[in-house]
Amino acid sequence: MALRQRTALLLRRTRLCAETAGYRRMTTKRRHREVVPDEEVQVFSGIQPTGIPHLGNYLGVIKMWVRLQEQYHNIMYSVVDLHAITVRQDPSELRENIFKMVACLLACGIDPEKSVLFLQSQVRQHTELCWILGCITTNARLGLLPQWKEKSKDNTKTPSVGLYTYPVLQAADILLYKSTHIPIGEDQKQHLALCEDLAISFNNKFGKVFRVPQILYSETARIKSLRHPEYKMSKSDKSPKGRIDLTDSNEDISAKIKMAVTDFTSQISYDRANRPGVTNLIDIHAACTGETPEKICETYSSLTTAEYKALLADIVISEIQPIRERILWLLSDKSHLQSVLNQGQEVASVIAEDTMKDVRRLVGFI
Structure with a gap:
């Protein structure tokens, strides 16, 4: 399918998802959640470019991504490099890690003809929506989230503002594409709860734009460290x-x-x-x-x-x-990897801009 035709089809489906959601004001998350027909499901997920994925990443997340692209038609996967810089990164290493992650996703079975695979930083609307959502998010709400509490306990390092507010960017990533289903791990459950709250809050304050996303949990048990099976397998493992x-x-x-x-x-x-x-x-x-x-x-x-x-x-x-x-083999041809990202960026930007036109109008921007 030609890129322009595919983009137009995804855009029509995204608009249909929003239109069929209805405009009733509701008071609980349960009442906001919908039974979404398969043809209206919009899946979004992201992965940080932190080097070569390990077996736990592959079995718990990436294999699920591959299955989802066979099950649904509207799939958006992002390499979330903006999230990666919430901690200090070496620029050249970050660029290399982006290519490594794209190569790994393609090698594992992510198909650019079935899923939109793109680089987060190349779609500027992510940060624009993040700012708008940040303006309806309270400090108290962010301070309750587990990753911030865990990182801020380390007195040897000073956590960045980006680390504090990254759940808002995560919500923007999801809501920008009017996503209905989000494959995530258990450790991200509270962050998706913030995303749900922000979708409902924005819709009630300004008008209906976003759907309240639902969690898709992996059926695979969490893979643990081979040396310390009480902890999950991790790139930060000392061994x-x-x-x-x-x-x-x-x-x-x-x-x-x-x-x-x-x-x-x-x-x-x-x-x-x-x-x-x-x-x-x-x-x-x-x-x-x-x-x-x-x-x-x-x-x-x-x-x-x-x-x-x-x-x-x-x-x-x-x-x-x-x-x-x-x-x-894929890493030997980075021009191909770049072309995959360019194609994904073109499609994602059209869908993101369509959402932001509604957001800007409702917020009151000219």
Whole structure:
């Protein structure tokens, strides 16, 4: 489909979503939420360019993104570089990380013909809407959000204003495209609650523009660190042995899984409270193959933990190896990655500007 035709189709669907929402004033979030037909679903999600994603990112978020683009027609995915600079970044490293993230998303199966993939900073309306929403957000509301409270406890660093207000930018990211469904992790639930509040507040103060978005949770269990299974797998893990990156070699994947913390019981079993290490390995297995933990335990009940780790390493390698090869190939042609972002920016900007025309008029701008 030609880019102009595709943009026009997305724009018509976005306007239809807004028009069918109705204009009744309501008092609770539940009453604001709608049953949205599949053809009107507008999905938005973003990911920060913090380097190569790890296995937890892929299994918990990116695989879900790929599935959603097969299920719905209106999909917007953004590399949210404005969020990345809430903490200090090296400019050259940030640029490289943007390309790495785009390459990883494409390698994992994000299709620019099915999803609009764009760079947040290239669509100026994100920051414009953020300012307007910030003017109806209170300090008290922002101060209650968990990430700010967590970061501000660290007395060795002074958190930035950007870190304090980034949930408002996050709300702007979502509302700018009149999104109806947002795939997020549990740790972002309170930030989406702010987004809901701002959508309702703006609609009630100025007039109906935004729909109240609904959460799409991943069905995949949260993948934990291989070295510290009480914590989630993370790029900030002090030990790189605790995570598997999408560009890890087959040998590195095998070694990391072999060294994964388990316990002294040889047989595998699924028990999150008492056997978190083994349970985490089973969760990885289930996320890679689609099997249930119960089925996995039944099928491989005769294996020792060591034997199961070897089996799991082969499963993860078969999942990651083709992705790794595509990432390296894509990174060899950054002009192609830039063209994907340019195409996405063109489509996203048209939809964003259509929303902002309504917002500016209702707020009172000329």
